[in-house]
Amino acid sequence: MDAAERLFRTYHDTLVRYLTRRLGDRDWAEEVAQETFVRALRQREIVNERAWLFTVANNLVRDEARKDSRRRRHLTLLREEARAQELAEPEPTSLERAQEAAMARRAVEALTERDRLALLMREEGLDYPEIASALGLSVGSIGTTLSRARKRLVEAYEALQRRSGDGHAAS
Amino acid sequence: MQHPDEGTIHSWLDGALTPEETSAIEGHVASCAECAAVVAEARGIRAAATRILSALDDVPAGVVPTPDYFADVRAAEAASVAHRSARRPLWARPGVRAAAALIAVGGLSWAVLRSSGRVSDAGNTPMAADSMSVGSTALSALPVPDTPEVERVDQRDLAQRRATARTTNTRPRTNGPAPAMKRAQDAQSATIPERDLRQAAELEDRRRADSALRLESIVATAAPEANKSAVAGAGVGAAATAPTQQPMAAPAAPAEPPVPRIVIDRGYVDSVLAADSLETADTYLAGGRAPAAARVAAPQSDRAARSETRSETRSEARPSGSPTMMRAQGCWLLETSPWSPRYRATDTLRLLPRRIELMLDRGIADEAGERLVRPAPGEPALPIGATGIWRVIATNQVRLTIATHDRWTTVTLTVGDDSLSGTARAYSNVDRLLRRATVSARRVVCRTEP
Numbered sequence: 001m002d003a004a005e006r007l008f009r010t011y012h013d014t015l016v017r018y019l020t021r022r023l024g025d026r027d028w029a030e031e032v033a034q035e036t037f038v039r040a041l042r043q044r045e046i047v048n049e050r051a052w053l054f055t056v057a058n059n060l061v062r063d064e065a066r067k068d069s070r071r072r073r074h075l076t077l078l079r080e081e082a083r084a085q086e087l088a089e090p091e092p093t094s095l096e097r098a099q100e101a102a103m104a105r106r107a108v109e110a111l112t113e114r115d116r117l118a119l120l121m122r123e124e125g126l127d128y129p130e131i132a133s134a135l136g137l138s139v140g141s142i143g144t145t146l147s148r149a150r151k152r153l154v155e156a157y158e159a160l161q162r163r164s165g166d167g168h169a170a171s
Numbered sequence: 172m173q174h175p176d177e178g179t180i181h182s183w184l185d186g187a188l189t190p191e192e193t194s195a196i197e198g199h200v201a202s203c204a205e206c207a208a209v210v211a212e213a214r215g216i217r218a219a220a221t222r223i224l225s226a227l228d229d230v231p232a233g234v235v236p237t238p239d240y241f242a243d244v245r246a247a248e249a250a251s252v253a254h255r256s257a258r259r260p261l262w263a264r265p266g267v268r269a270a271a272a273l274i275a276v277g278g279l280s281w282a283v284l285r286s287s288g289r290v291s292d293a294g295n296t297p298m299a300a301d302s303m304s305v306g307s308t309a310l311s312a313l314p315v316p317d318t319p320e321v322e323r324v325d326q327r328d329l330a331q332r333r334a335t336a337r338t339t340n341t342r343p344r345t346n347g348p349a350p351a352m353k354r355a356q357d358a359q360s361a362t363i364p365e366r367d368l369r370q371a372a373e374l375e376d377r378r379r380a381d382s383a384l385r386l387e388s389i390v391a392t393a394a395p396e397a398n399k400s401a402v403a404g405a406g407v408g409a410a411a412t413a414p415t416q417q418p419m420a421a422p423a424a425p426a427e428p429p430v431p432r433i434v435i436d437r438g439y440v441d442s443v444l445a446a447d448s449l450e451t452a453d454t455y456l457a458g459g460r461a462p463a464a465a466r467v468a469a470p471q472s473d474r475a476a477r478s479e480t481r482s483e484t485r486s487e488a489r490p491s492g493s494p495t496m497m498r499a500q501g502c503w504l505l506e507t508s509p510w511s512p513r514y515r516a517t518d519t520l521r522l523l524p525r526r527i528e529l530m531l532d533r534g535i536a537d538e539a540g541e542r543l544v545r546p547a548p549g550e551p552a553l554p555i556g557a558t559g560i561w562r563v564i565a566t567n568q569v570r571l572t573i574a575t576h577d578r579w580t581t582v583t584l585t586v587g588d589d590s591l592s593g594t595a596r597a598y599s600n601v602d603r604l605l606r607r608a609t610v611s612a613r614r615v616v617c618r619t620e621p
Contacts, residue, residue: 021227097226104226123224128187143187144178147213150220151177157223 004041011053012037014124019057021120024105032060051130054121058134103164107157115149122146172199174206180213495563499586502528502547502617507595508609522557522573522580523595523610526550528617529561529569544571548618568593582610589614 012033019029036057046052108116114135121131128142137145175183175196182188183196200206504526526547533542544559546552553559559573564583569591571582584593591612 017228021224024227100226104223107223108227119220120224122185123221128182128185141178143180143182143185144176146185147177147181147216150181150216153223154216154219157219 004037007040007049007053008037011050015053015057018054018120018124019061021108021123022116023061032057035060048130048133050126051133054124054126054130055134058117099164103157103160106160107153110156111149111152115145115152118142118145119149119153172196174203174209175199177209177213180206180210181217184210184213184217493563495565495567495569495586496531496542498567499561499563499569499584499591500529500531500542502526502615503591503612504615505610505612510595510597510606510608512606522553522578522597523582524550524553526615527559527571527612529571544573547615584610584612 015033015036016026016029019032020026023029023032036053039056040046040049040053043052108120111119114137117135118131118137121134126134128139131137131142132139172195179188179192179196183193188196200210505523507523524546526549528545528547530543530545540562541560542562544561553573557573559571561569561571564570567586569584569586571580571584573580578598580595580597582593582595584591591610593610595608595610597606597608
């Protein structure tokens with residue numbers, strides 16, 4: 001198994017899942033992951049592969065976000081069309097799942113950028129030094145960051161659930 | 172020891188403390204009821220956060236490439252190297268391309284695995300039975316060697332792309348015995364009805380267009396020489412009916428890339444492949460004949476006739492299409508059931524006009540065989556900034572998408588004789604809530620535009 005293959009095998013799934021959770025868009029996540037791996041292959045030496053990959057992926061997302069918004073909108077449209085097809089079957093569960101995912105998405109977006117990234121990276125198994133390295137934080141602050149992020153995420157989600165329940169009761 | 176703060180407790184639960192710190196906190200929590208409660212709460216929050224985040228996943232867990240997957244990639248790459256190595260510049264050395272292809276096919280395989288996973292999930296419900304059978308047929312029927320399309324596009328790039336798509340497409344989602352499954356699928360494809368084969372071929376075309384663009388967008392830009400041939404390859408397919416595709420594609424090809432660079436340009440690749448795949452889909456259906464021949468047989472309204480006349484004078488728009496497209500184009504009166512869940516009374520922007528016109532005109536972006544849809548003449552216009560597109564997605568099936576910047580409605584419709592029926596789905600960009608309604612439509616005469 002050569003280096004490229006090993007790198008890809010080891011980190012592709014986790015990187016795509018991280019990016020999908022972060023971006024809410026698997027196609028975009030896969031594009032960013034692909035670009036990240038290509039950059040990794042150009043790199044002569046990487047000391048901490050996982051931290052390096054997540055850092056580069058974070059930077060790519062940031063760069064991407066600056067790009068032409070009009071073009072982005074159009075791609076979003078195309079992607080959602082594809083997603084609509086995915087959601088076509090089976091209908092009842094996909095509706096519930098879509099609502100759950102929507103609430104989770106909003107809860108995640110209620111976090112600050114730093115909390116969100118730290119939490120998502122932790123969920124992908126990055127250790128504290130890796131998260132600290134990727135975000136430019138001190139290792140000692142990661143525990144506090146994560147505890148705050150988790151708490152806020154759960155609180156935001158529960159608030160959305162309550163609101164959603166109220167909405168159903170009213171209608 | 173002082174009471175540990177929440178950050179320390181989370182660090183402990185995450186296993187991020189040193190052994191000394193760990194034993195200190197363990198000892199303290201064992202003897203401090205207050206801290207034990209905080210720890211219990213932290214555990215709950217930790218688990219809840221993980222569960223909430225997992226709701227964001229539409230990536231199936233545990234999908235890993237199988238060992239022969241890399242063998243496939245290498246074989247494809249070796250064939251390509253043998254073909255090109257004589258005239259390859261430095262920056263397009265095998266290592267670079269192998270890496271790009273490896274990753275591209277990885278993404279491709281991922282997407283395909285995901286879609287096959289979806290098919291099998293969908294099979295759990297009776298209503299999905301049709302789509303499941305078509306889907307699995309599509310997988311089994313992928314190796315169709317003697318298609319008209321292959322004859323037309325005699326490009327090694329395309330053949331290679333097909334080969335890799337085939338190997339990844341037939342792979343089961345789990346790490347099962349891939350070759351055995353492939354053999355079984357091959358055997359199955361020998362006995363399935365021709366109609367299914369055609370449907371499968373069409374599905375495969377759509378899938379190929381989608382997956383090929385991943386490969387192409389990477390390989391093409393990592394090796395501009397390959398890019399040129401790939402563009403030419405797609406262009407050959409389109410050239411017979413769409414000579415204007417070529418100039419449109421040309422500017423997107425990188426002129427002088429000194430360094431291999433990924434340009435994920437779905438729009439460009441889509442537009443090159445779209446004409447090819449769209450025409451091919453219905454060329455299959457028409458028994459391999461040119462789409463023009465199929466068009467004559469398709470029922471046409473006055474509107475279609477007028478559009479075709481117009482097409483001769485507006486070559487850049489090329490308003491013609493597949494039989495399904497020709498049957499679906501025109502004006503329709505939609506009858507939409509109440510949306511479920513229902514819209515709030517305050518939410519008036521529903522993005523589904525009562526009367527619509529499916530036009531043969533291409534959109535400005537001209538992505539993936541899209542044509543324009545708009546409210547029929549006389550209907551209120553869409554909100555400023557809204558766009559409407561439609562396209563053929565399968566035999567006798569079209570999909571409309573009407574969108575503004577923050578919400579959209581898609582309508583998937585089966586095309587009958589002067590009728591349409593199907594399902595509408597409404598999305599909000601903000602919270603992605605999904606609403607659904609059933610839609611039927613009957614053909615109406617397009618009013619004369621003022």
